[in-house]
Amino acid sequence: MTSKAPAAKDERMGAFDAVMYDVEGDPLLRSGIVAFVVLDGPPDRAQVAARVERLTRVFPRLRQRAVGNQFSPAPPRWETDPNFDPSYHVRWRRLLDDEADMQAALDYAARVSESDFDHARPLWEIAILTGLVDGQAAVIFKIHHSVADGMGGLAMSAALFDLSAQPDDLGPMPDAPADAAPADLLERVIHATRFEFGAVEEVVVGSTRLALRAMRAVATRPVSTALSAGRTAVSAAAMLAPQGPPRSEWMTGRSLTSHFTIVQVPLAALKAAAHRADVTLNVVFMAAVADAVGAYHRRHGHDLESIRVNMPIDQRRPGDAPTGNHWVPARFLVPTDDSTPTDRLYRLQGLLHLARTDPALGLSEMVYKALALLPAPLTERLAGGLMKGVDVAATNVPGSPVPVYMCGAQVTTLVPFAPKSGAAINVALLTYGGSAFIGVNADPAAVDDPAELTACLAEAFADLTAEEA
Template identity: 30%
Template sequence: MSDEGEMTGGEDRPLDWANEPHMSSVDTIMWRGDTDRRMRGTICMLEIYDCSPDWDRLVAAHEWGSRMAPRFRQRVVDSPLGAGTPSWAVDPDFDLHYHLRRIKLGGDGSMRELLVTCEQLAMTALDAARPPWEGTLIEGLPDGKAAYFLKAHHALTDGLGAIIGLAQLHSPTREHNPGKPQPPSPDPVNIGPLDLIGRQIGDEIGRIPHRVDLALKGVRALTNPRKALSSALRYGRSVPRVAGLVSPPGSPLLAHRSLSWRFSAFEVPFTDLKAAATAVNASINDIYLAGLIGGFRIYHEKMGSPVDTIPVAIPISVRRPEDPAGGNRIAVGRLAGPVGIADPFERVLTIREQVRLARHEPAVDIFNTLGSVMAWLPGTMLMQFSGAASQNDLQASNVPGIPWDTYVAGAKVERMFPFGPLPGCAMMATMITHNGTACLGINSDGAAVTDLELFAECLIAGFGEVLALAADDGVEPGVLRRVE
């Protein structure tokens, strides 16, 4: 959070971000995921600063930011029944001293030492009785640099929502701006169990007209039985694919799962990704996925365990312009990652077609559609379903970043590396483009990817294959670089 924000004046009121008083059904499913420690939904962001920010300014920035975005002062209030959608309420005991920490990096101060520290911070559970986030300033990096590690629960927001929020809370200048809005501290809210249950019942009553309308549409559809049957069959066939109940078998090499997270970070100029995408008439996301899967191919070959496909999941944003910022507005796309395809051009085209089909699955939004029902399932039952449907070898996300220079308490943000959770998968890869540099954060299960150094080499080689496609247009190919 910055002591400036993107704004230079205006009304003293909070941002229009993450201001819904209740969780959505998808948020609820993510929150209940903590019932199983292997499904813990902690999302993280590591920012690298060109210098150590002023501590007093940083503290003031968080105090200001928590007034601009009151969600950072809100805790989750769940039903005593452990079912239905929880509410958000301003914590009457909000204590910034708990949420904001300051440490000095030990060891040799290297990027590897920094990532090890961040792994340990990330694997520590968030306190469910407090607002679900923690921020840590990490000093002691070489050349006077510093880092900031923010972790939060995925129920708070998805990746795009997080960037929308950070873009407004970071500053476009190094200097302090005394003219920024100053909204008052939000009033504490106490929600009793009966209040919450009453709200949940009211929500369900409010959904009755929508469900009746769906039923009437179904009845009217029967006037054309052939068309209705065809649509029902298409949707029915789509559900198992979207839910992950029908997917390629996982790689035996990556079969083990644990509670151990391992971080690694890479970067590549965005222009290099764009050049490769332009050369083969593909999207940046296609190139990104092809580079990742190419890394998996080379890793399997070097480990003497080649496979043809691996199960891959990608988030598909269903966020509309009229949707409120914050929260989760995502669906899930399933791919059969073509690990067996050595030709990078063919691999990109195969992925492009699979992504196109995944985006147009009839049941692509099933978790948002059925979420209001699933939210009433007990956490243990919900996690049994989620665990059976989430054994992916790779989950990959690509989120647009902030395309301008940003500052925090006088320090310039040089890089932003995102790290997603491991909801039953062997690896979570997340890419954010920060001011012209594509920053890739890899979170691997320590029991699944047993040789992380070798995998890093393979990933660089896999991206090298697809980035070399730019040479077809006479462009010098780029190189993925490990940050260490």
């Protein structure tokens, strides 16, 4: 006999989650994360239904909707959806063209990414496309950034995969979380007020602790503290300042439309290039992105000295829940001149080190907690000013080193497509098996020819991974 499942606990969004939710008052800042999965055949429908049901029981956040008041200082709260229906979130589709090619599936995925969620329901969905060339199928996972970041979303989706074509025996189905009793208006007001006072106290106390720590440091190490404080002040000012227009004077258009393309690079070659230059794989990745954007501009007669890049710095610690966001944003300028591959790698190594060790990153959490306390329209305006003006957003997520299967079908391709969030392009890399899959989410209003830009990116990776590089 199984014990009764505990009631799902309503809770407030974290600071980063709330900001990602509130900025969507501006549709250009929508933050749906998409994973595009290609299978060697259609997955078993009954198994898909059972796995999705299990997924929502293991991670109750997938049964919760976001409820809030855009003019309240309290962030939205997660509340169990009383009308939760997993079949609403999983849609099966067959593309109209017989044996549709992969670009047709990517175009469908791009349309899925552009649409907003139904905010009366949990903020995720799955589309399964059948009828692709050679009997393949594609699965499109979409989740709102306020539910999880890329690493968290990948961790949750792992519950859908097996290590062999024969689905694993996962044991009895976990109990479904019991519905939380809806709070009455007075209870909600009291809870929101307590949360607001607690959050304000946390920001004030945190600021006071920083000030006291700085005073002690000045008393014991006046010179080094002054230099450090100066660097922190400059970094903080840069972090909080609106970014201004994009660095590219050509890729300035912004729209709600997305165009998805893929670049696949042998992982061994990518690692070898990083090893030869004594840099990280992420440095090789960013060097290829910078080289591709620069080459794309030069081919069309446009000068471009540098691009402004927005890159998440992972802050996830062992034991952190997959739900929620565990990262801080880093913005920095990357040169795009016509350098040799080796020179570009060495320059990027220093730039990314500075970005990851920027002293202002330690203030990000407090800044976002303060932003989360503001009414949604003001949060959108201030946070949007930090996100806009970016040319390229880039992210790098490690995936499974071994092949996996989904409900009887093998995963042959696994590609992330991160939201543009105000940028002209978002380039996301995920390692899976023996490949690095790079998903390019380009805004056609900024990028006239996404296919050509993708070709430039493939050429940049080829140059960087060539033995003589």
